[in-house]
Amino acid sequence: MTKELLEKIKALPKLRLLIILFTVWQYLSVAGMAVLHWPDSLVWLNLGLLLAFVVLSPVYESLLLLVLSIPFSVAVPNHTFEALPMWRILYAALFMVWLARDKKFRIRDLVWLPWDKYLAWFAGLGLLSAMLFGQFRVEAIKQVLFWLNIYCMYLVLVNTLKNKQQIFELIRYVIWSLAIIVTLGFAQLIGTFLTDLDTFWVFWAVNITKLYYGASLAGVSLYSNSWFSYSGTRELRMFSIMPDSQSFAYVCLIALCMGTALTRSVFKHIKKWLWSGIRFAALGLMLSGTRAVWAGMVAPFLAVAVAHYKNFQKHLARKFLIPFLIIFALFAVSPIFNRGLAYIRVGKFQENFLVRATSIYNLQETSNQGRLAMWAESAAFAARHPWGVGFGNFIMSLSQSQGLADYNQASARIVKRYNLPAKYVSAHSLYLQVLVEAGLLGFLAFALFWLSAVRYFWTFVRHHKHAEDFLVYFVAQALLMLLWILAAAVFDVTLFNDKVLMYFFLNLGVAGLIVKRYHEYEENVAE
Numbered sequence: 001m002t003k004e005l006l007e008k009i010k011a012l013p014k015l016r017l018l019i020i021l022f023t024v025w026q027y028l029s030v031a032g033m034a035v036l037h038w039p040d041s042l043v044w045l046n047l048g049l050l051l052a053f054v055v056l057s058p059v060y061e062s063l064l065l066l067v068l069s070i071p072f073s074v075a076v077p078n079h080t081f082e083a084l085p086m087w088r089i090l091y092a093a094l095f096m097v098w099l100a101r102d103k104k105f106r107i108r109d110l111v112w113l114p115w116d117k118y119l120a121w122f123a124g125l126g127l128l129s130a131m132l133f134g135q136f137r138v139e140a141i142k143q144v145l146f147w148l149n150i151y152c153m154y155l156v157l158v159n160t161l162k163n164k165q166q167i168f169e170l171i172r173y174v175i176w177s178l179a180i181i182v183t184l185g186f187a188q189l190i191g192t193f194l195t196d197l198d199t200f201w202v203f204w205a206v207n208i209t210k211l212y213y214g215a216s217l218a219g220v221s222l223y224s225n226s227w228f229s230y231s232g233t234r235e236l237r238m239f240s241i242m243p244d245s246q247s248f249a250y251v252c253l254i255a256l257c258m259g260t261a262l263t264r265s266v267f268k269h270i271k272k273w274l275w276s277g278i279r280f281a282a283l284g285l286m287l288s289g290t291r292a293v294w295a296g297m298v299a300p301f302l303a304v305a306v307a308h309y310k311n312f313q314k315h316l317a318r319k320f321l322i323p324f325l326i327i328f329a330l331f332a333v334s335p336i337f338n339r340g341l342a343y344i345r346v347g348k349f350q351e352n353f354l355v356r357a358t359s360i361y362n363l364q365e366t367s368n369q370g371r372l373a374m375w376a377e378s379a380a381f382a383a384r385h386p387w388g389v390g391f392g393n394f395i396m397s398l399s400q401s402q403g404l405a406d407y408n409q410a411s412a413r414i415v416k417r418y419n420l421p422a423k424y425v426s427a428h429s430l431y432l433q434v435l436v437e438a439g440l441l442g443f444l445a446f447a448l449f450w451l452s453a454v455r456y457f458w459t460f461v462r463h464h465k466h467a468e469d470f471l472v473y474f475v476a477q478a479l480l481m482l483l484w485i486l487a488a489a490v491f492d493v494t495l496f497n498d499k500v501l502m503y504f505f506l507n508l509g510v511a512g513l514i515v516k517r518y519h520e521y522e523e524n525v526a527e
Contacts, residue, residue, distance in 0.1 A: 015057065019065045022049060026072040027180075033074075034208050040077045047076065047086050051093055059098050060160050066090055066153070067173045070502055071180040071241060075214045083214030085498065088149050095152035098160070111158045113512040115452040121445035123147060126438040130390020136407045139392030150498070154505040158513050164471070167510060168265065171474065174506050175262060178255040179277055181499075185240030185248055185284050201227070213243055217424075224419040237289035247497040249290035253484055254503045255281040256323045261477040263319065265470035282326045296488030297324065300480040313465050316476055371428045371491070373417070378427040378436050388439025395422045397436050430489035430496075453508065454482055460515045471514045478511030 026046055032038035050069060054062040066087070073087040123144050130140030161167050192200050202222065210218035221227075226244040227237055237245035259278045263271050285293060301324045308317035381397040382388075389396045395410055411423035418425055427433040435443045457479040464472045485495060485504070494500060 015061055018053070019061065019068065022053065022065060023068045023072075025049075026069060030072045030074060030211070034211050040211075043074055043077055043086065046072070047089065050086070050090055054090065054093050054097055059094070059101060059156065060166060062094055062097070063153075063157060063160060064170065064173050066094060067170070067177050067506065068180075070177050070499055071184065073499075074212050075210075082216060085212075087498070087502070088146075091149050091153045094156055098156045110155070111513070111516070113158065113509070113516065114456050115449045115512075118445050118449035118452055119151070122438065122442055122449060125442035125445055126388065126391040128390075129388035129437070129439050129442060130393055133385065133387055134390030134393040135396055135405070136393050136410075137390070139407060140390040143391035146498070147501075150501050150505060153502065154509045157506065157509045161510070161513055167514065168470070170506075171258065171262060171510060174503065174510075175255070175258055175274075175277075178251060178258070178281075178503065181240050181242070181248070181251050182255055182277070182281050182284050185238045185287075186280070188240055189238055189287065197228070208241065209243065212241055217243060220421060220424060238284055238287035240284075242499065243497070244494075245288045246290050246292065246492055246494040247500050249285055249288035249293040250485070250488075250494050250497070250500040251503065252281045252285035252288065253293055253488075254481060254500075254507060256285070257477040257481040257484070258474075258507060260320055260323055261470070261473045264468075264473045278323055279326055282323055283330055286327065286330050292488045292491035292494070293484075295491065296484050296486075297327065299483040299487035300324075303480065303483055313461065313476070315468055316473055319473070320477070320480060374425075374428045375432060378429070378432040382432065382435040382439075385436070386440050388435070388437055388442055391437050394426065394433060394436055397427075398422050398425060426493045428492055430493045433493045450482065450486060453512075454479065454486075456515060457482070457511060460518070464518075471518060475511045475514055478507055481507060 029038065029042045029046060033040060033042055050065065053065055057065075069090070070087065073085050073090075075082070076084045076086055076089070078084065127140055127144050130137050134140055157170075161170060188204070191204075195203075204227070205218050205221035205225075209221045221243075226246060227239055239245040239248045240251070242248040242251065256278060259274060259281065263274050263278075300320075304317050304320045304324065307313055308321060378397060398413075398415060411421060413422045414420065415422055415425045427436060431443070434446050438446065457475050461472065461476050461479060481504075489495060495504065
């Protein structure tokens with residue numbers, strides 16, 4: 001493709017309109033396949049349309065479309081890779097197009113951020129552990145390729161955004177993408193008002209879960225999932241199109257952080273709608289019933305409260321206190337909210353979010369006892385295997401899978417404690433999961449990644465403590481996101497969910513790019 005043709009395509013005034021039309025079509029077609037039994041072959045049509053756009057359009061515009069397409073990335077129907085999501089093919093195509101367009105490609109000329117080398121060490125050490133000590137080497141390779149696929153999108157991102165206007169526009173597209181998932185969460189909530197819960201359960205597993213994640217996870221969801229919690233009664237947990245409520249809570253978390261920063265640089269009438277969206281994301285976070293994210297909120301809240309108390313970036317701290325106050329207020333009125341839900345729902349049951357929140361500290365609670373037992377078992381296994389057993393080999397630490405040479409057989413064994421196949425069981429702590437799989441050296445590289453990112457953002461925010469600039473606000477929210485996820489990761493491994501990881505790297509990449517190039521940008525952006 002000639003440079004002249006690319007310039008003509010880029011100059012088309014309707015290119016943004018085409019992105020919107022493609023997004024609307026994906027929304028309608030995925031809804032049709034999920035609810036109206038439209039043919040699955042539409043997935044191939046959507047994939048073809050998106051691939052054509054990626055090949056024919058400038059890389060930046062392709063990136064915008066793929067960001068908006070995250071909520072519609074369903075499994076590609078095929079007989080070989082049953083749960084292959086569309087995004088893996090699209091991100092690989094985006095990366096190859098980006099390489100092909102850069103005639104003077106050189107590794108040293110690419111934009112790299114301080115934590116990239118630690119990510120490379122982490123991936124390399126986890127893969128090496130699998131090759132030396134793991135039992136299922138192919139699974140380790142699959143896991144690294146999965147992460148590399150997402151990293152390709154991130155690498156294109158940090159090397160494509162060239163100015164402040166592009167950064168601002170991409171952030172808005174990410175917010176819209178997150179908003180779609182949050183909105184679909186409320187559609188899922190409304191769905192429980194229209195039928196009894198058991199009918200809803202089967203319908204969602206057979207139609208939506210199968211469409212997005214394949215028949216294997218759909219089958220498991222029919223008898224075991226996190227959509228409902230059990231503490232005497234069955235309690236609602238919002239989860240949207242995500243495979244579980246935990247990953248939906250992380251989507252709400254990232255939406256809250258990014259949305260709050262965006263309120264600094266929008267017109268007043270748009271800002272009102274944005275704050276409405278923030279309130280809905282806060283409500284979705286509460287309705288997810290995800291105690292890990294609730295407990296993790298303590299870290300960023302304390303950071304903001306201390307900053308406000310010490311008059312450090314007080315104007316910024318005051319703004320970021322608002323989402324936390326909204327969440328606290330929602331919990332305070334949750335008993336009234338609970339009664340309202342119970343009254344209008346067909347299959348009536350009584351949610352109690354306050355009771356669930358206080359159960360975080362109840363060591364006698366059934367779920368907590370199971371988590372403590374898994375922590376003890378994972379820590380003991382990691383102590384016996386200090387070099388790790390490799391990515392994708394966590395099932396080696398489960399007694400149900402030990403001694404089995406065939407991965408499919410080992411992963412299909414049911415872990416009775418969770419009523420789940422072994423391949424869906426984790427350490428219930430990101431840190432222990434990494435320690436078991438990547439070993440001490442891999443865990444060190446993982447810790448250095450987080451330390452590098454936190455220090456990079458903190459140094460920037462501290463240096464610009466008097467600035468009331470949207471870009472400074474955005475870096476500050478990225479820092480709060482890191483603190484929130486670091487705290488929540490004590491209790492689960494949800495960061496490794498594909499959509500959560502995409503949004504995480506989108507946020508991380510944009511914030512890192514702002515810090516790296518802040519001095520090159522103009523003083524003002526569209527306010």
